Amino acid sequence: MKKELLMTFTAFFFMSLTALTGAYAGESREKTVTVQEDKVDVTGDGKKDLVYVKGVPYGEGAQFLKKIYLKIKASNGQTYKIQLDGGYDPSTEYKDLNRDSVKDIFISVPTGGSGGLSHFYLYTLKDFKVANLTVPEPLSANSQFQDGYKAYLSIVETGQSYNFNLSDRKEDYDRLGLFHNGKLNEPTELMVLPFGTLKPIKLKGDHYGLAGSQRINGAYNADVIANLESSWLYNDGKWKLLNASAANLGSR
Template sequence: MKKEALYAFIAIFFMSMSVITVASAVQNTEETMMLSKDVKDVTGDGMKETIFVMGIPFDEGSNFLKKIWIKIVAPNKESYTIPVEGGYEPKVTYRDLNHDGVKDLFISVATGGSGGLSNYYLYTLKDYQLTNLTTPSPLTLTGQFLDNYKATLRIENIGKSYTFDLKNRAKEYERLGLYQNGKLNEPTELMILSYGLLQPVRVKGNQYGLKGVQRFSGAYNADTLGYVDSTWFYEDGKWKLIKTTVKQTDKRKRM
């Protein structure tokens, strides 16, 4: 009996080791991908650094990257890493957005959600000091439906409101039960999204800032009512709102 117990113990031990080995092998099969490579001076010393965009797919053949990071290798072989959230199609744009004479790294990563949103990051490596400059927060928008097939949108940042005529949607809104003979059945807020787009643009002469685009919708996500553009300029260590524009979207041209 003792021998049988010993043999059983040995068998279990080697089976356990096999499971651990297989699990370890699976963990080590994560494929690190180099997605892009650029050569730019991002420190301001006149010498060019090599910037790699790296990622690890969620699984084999997947376009979703569960891990993404930017690796910057300086001529002296020093390296710097910027980790960002997972997503799709990470991209780095090089613009001097804080106006110190050195190109910054503006990073965008698509989330892949139904709203067509992305995450954005902004870093500088001037004088070999990696600093997160952050990006401007989306505008604070509030909106709601009104009687007679109308809606109102307010930009809290500037204290300004806009009213929209939605009579071209009356038939659909009645069918959905949102209205009854033009009267709103119950208080209903508009759907406000974060940045669908944030990108560097020239704001003051040749100086760059950022332009953001936010979408607002009505009865459901695809019921796009319009867009709010915001233009930002980095000054005195923070983002300042320069301009806002509200554009109503005709339902027939809905995106």
């Protein structure tokens, strides 16, 4: 009986090992590409670290990367890996955004969607400790189409308000049924998108911050009304809004 149990256990062990080996082999066969490679001190010890952005294409010849990760071979001999969301053509910038005298790693990953959106990340590896500094939340806004082919928008964080004259889009809006004889058919908000762009900028002195832009659309994605612009400074462990404005793009 003991012999039979031993044989059963042994068979089960080798079957499990085979399954695990097969799964590992499947993962290892995924084609990984290096999108960017940089030598920069991101730990603050004065020595260059190797920073890679790598990805796994969705398929042979595909530009979309279904898996993206940041890989850092630090000067202490350790390797750090940070998983990111999939997308197209990721890129990195190295700026001291949290003002601790060590360069941080800012990553943008375009999603490729019609809204022109991207994923954004900010990490520090100071003293060989990985920390996610996060990025600012997009601005919030209250908005509404109004009678007479007009629209209104108010930035929640600042209280700034803007009025848009959209009379040049009358034919389009009438065709869509948004308006009838200049009257709004039903309450309809504008579409305030998340950050389309977010990038490091130099502020006064030697400090760096982030500048963001959010698209404000009307009846559909191509119906762009304005851009919501903002600038941010990292202070005491959080992002502080410095400026915000809605830049009207004018008539189409």
